[in-house]
Amino acid sequence: MNKTWNQKAWLLVLPVVLLVAFNALVPMMTVVNYSVQETFGNNTFFWSGLQWFEQILTSERFHAALGRQVLFTSIILLIEVPLGVAIALCMPKKGVWVPVCLVLMALPMLIPWNVVGSMWNIMALPDIGLLGYFLNEVVGWQFDYTQDPIDAWVTIIAMDVWHWTSLVVLLAYAGLVSIPDAYYQAAEIDGASRWAVFRHIQLPKMKSVLTIAILLRFIDSFNIYTEPFTLTGGGPGNATTLLSIDLVKIALGQFDLGPAGAMSLIYFAITLLVSWLFYTLMTRNDP
Amino acid sequence: MRRLVRLALLPALVSGAAHAQQAGWGNVGQQPEETGFDWTRPLFDGFWMAWTPATLAVFAGIFAAMGVLTVLEIRRPGGAPRDGVLGLTTTRGDRLFLTLLGTAFIFLGWLFLFGQPVWGALALSIGWGVFCFWKV
Numbered sequence: 001m002n003k004t005w006n007q008k009a010w011l012l013v014l015p016v017v018l019l020v021a022f023n024a025l026v027p028m029m030t031v032v033n034y035s036v037q038e039t040f041g042n043n044t045f046f047w048s049g050l051q052w053f054e055q056i057l058t059s060e061r062f063h064a065a066l067g068r069q070v071l072f073t074s075i076i077l078l079i080e081v082p083l084g085v086a087i088a089l090c091m092p093k094k095g096v097w098v099p100v101c102l103v104l105m106a107l108p109m110l111i112p113w114n115v116v117g118s119m120w121n122i123m124a125l126p127d128i129g130l131l132g133y134f135l136n137e138v139v140g141w142q143f144d145y146t147q148d149p150i151d152a153w154v155t156i157i158a159m160d161v162w163h164w165t166s167l168v169v170l171l172a173y174a175g176l177v178s179i180p181d182a183y184y185q186a187a188e189i190d191g192a193s194r195w196a197v198f199r200h201i202q203l204p205k206m207k208s209v210l211t212i213a214i215l216l217r218f219i220d221s222f223n224i225y226t227e228p229f230t231l232t233g234g235g236p237g238n239a240t241t242l243l244s245i246d247l248v249k250i251a252l253g254q255f256d257l258g259p260a261g262a263m264s265l266i267y268f269a270i271t272l273l274v275s276w277l278f279y280t281l282m283t284r285n286d287p
Numbered sequence: 288m289r290r291l292v293r294l295a296l297l298p299a300l301v302s303g304a305a306h307a308q309q310a311g312w313g314n315v316g317q318q319p320e321e322t323g324f325d326w327t328r329p330l331f332d333g334f335w336m337a338w339t340p341a342t343l344a345v346f347a348g349i350f351a352a353m354g355v356l357t358v359l360e361i362r363r364p365g366g367a368p369r370d371g372v373l374g375l376t377t378t379r380g381d382r383l384f385l386t387l388l389g390t391a392f393i394f395l396g397w398l399f400l401f402g403q404p405v406w407g408a409l410a411l412s413i414g415w416g417v418f419c420f421w422k423v
Contacts, residue, residue: 026336029346033337045337047327050394050403057399269391276388280375 028268035261052262062263064238065246066270069222072156072242076221079161081214084168085206088176089198091169102173105166113163117230120159124231145232149239156228156240163227164217171213175206211282215275222271243267352383371423382423386416 035052037045056062091101108116126132126144135143145151179201187197225244228234234241234249241249247267251260330338356379360366366378377385390412397408 029342030336032345033339033342036342037337037339039337043333043335043337045329045339047339049327050398050405053395054398054402057395058402265391266395269388269395273388273392276384284375 031261031264033261034257035265036258038258041255048258052259053266056259056263056266061246062266065241065243068239068241069243072224073218073221075157076160076164077214077217079157080165080168080217081210083161084165084213085172085210087165087169088172089202091173093177102170105169105173107166108163109166111163113226114230116159116163117227120155120162120227121231124155147236149236152232152236152240156231159227159231160221160224164220167216168210168213171209172206175209176202179205207282211279214282215278218278219271219275222274349387356380356383373423375423377423382419385423386419389415389419 033045036047036049038048039045087105091105092098111119123129123131124143124145126136126146132143132145135141142148143151145155183201183205184197187201192200223244224242225248228240228242229245229248232240234245244267247260247263250256250263324340326341326344327339330340330343359379366380368376368378371377375381393412393415394405394408397405397411401407
């Protein structure tokens with residue numbers, strides 16, 4: 001077989017390569033350089049070897065932040081993925097309500113992240129916030145996310161579910177509407193139950209979009225910063241200090257660029273490994 | 288006679304003071320002049336990216352490996368896919384990725400469990416790389 005080789009595509013990829021080089025590769029290389037050195041400012045650096053990595057890996061503070069981060073991401077994935085698929089299954093496939101549902105679903109994702117944090121911050125305040133006041137005065141739950149760690153966790157999880165379940169819904173819905181009617185007709189002739197249709201037709205057909213949804217939600221929730229920072233600022237105490245919040249505290253609060261560089265690389269390695277594992281396991285049996 | 292001796296000693300005193308200034312209190316706070324090559328000294332003084340020969344070598348190694356893979360891909364396209372012992376179908380690029388990712392975790396794991404020095408981690412990483420390109 002004679003195949004014509006056309007190398008012009010490389011030219012089209014060039015702008016992306018340059019963009020990635022400047023917004024990812026150069027900062028990444030700088031972080032690697034910082035992670036093995038000590039600086040007191042003024043662009044003067046002293047070699048410190050792997051000392052910062054050792055310090056971060058054995059610090060209680062890092063273990064605690066990593067634990068909180070893993071817990072947060074696990075809860076987010078366990079809620080958002082099934083909920084998103086369920087909502088997508090309930091959405092109409094034809095008719096005038098389709099665009100209405102799609103726009104309603106897309107709305108939370110259009111709001112800037114810091115605005116989402118501020119909205120939930122005000123809404124959940126126990127004295128003046130609609131949600132906080134309602135929970136305290138009507139439901140009778142002594143709710144105060146500024147004082148109680150459990151309440152703070154409930155609030156940041158509710159905020160993330162509100163903000164990002166739509167992404168799973170839209171992706172799952174795109175997978176669902178791409179299933180040809182013939183599949184459903186065949187299932188009806190065979191007398192398949194609702195569950196069997198979901199298990200053997202809808203779920204396999206949604207697999208590729210769900211892989212993307214789970215990957216995006218994992219990466220986004222594992223690297224989340226803006227919303228919980230605006231909502232709780234990592235508090236009360238350190239209760240909601242996730243990895244990224246702790247990292248910014250070390251890098252910009254304490255100006256410890258060396259340990260912050262080492263922590264960034266460990267953080268990046270964990271994200272990369274888990275993303276690779278997710279992707280490999282979910283696409284392993286694909287043709 | 289004494290005056291003559293003093294006059295004779297004067298040049299020696301002056302030169303001694305100059306020498307003292309150069310070698311001693313005139314150099315307080317100044318770094319000793321460094322000569323020779325050092326892997327860990329900043330490559331470009333005052334540059335914000337803070338390159339050292341050691342970190343530059345790491346990136347040069349990674350980019351060289353990617354370059355070798357590119358040349359191989361041009362000569363023998365397709366990435367030489369195969370089913371490895373981990374049950375994965377891997378190409379040459381996958382095997383390099385696994386080698387680098389595994390190496391990062393071997394070093395992090397070693398630092399967490401045993402601390403420095405990391406010669407053991409280096410040996411394990413080389414073994415892991417050989418295993419990746421041989422069996423995975």
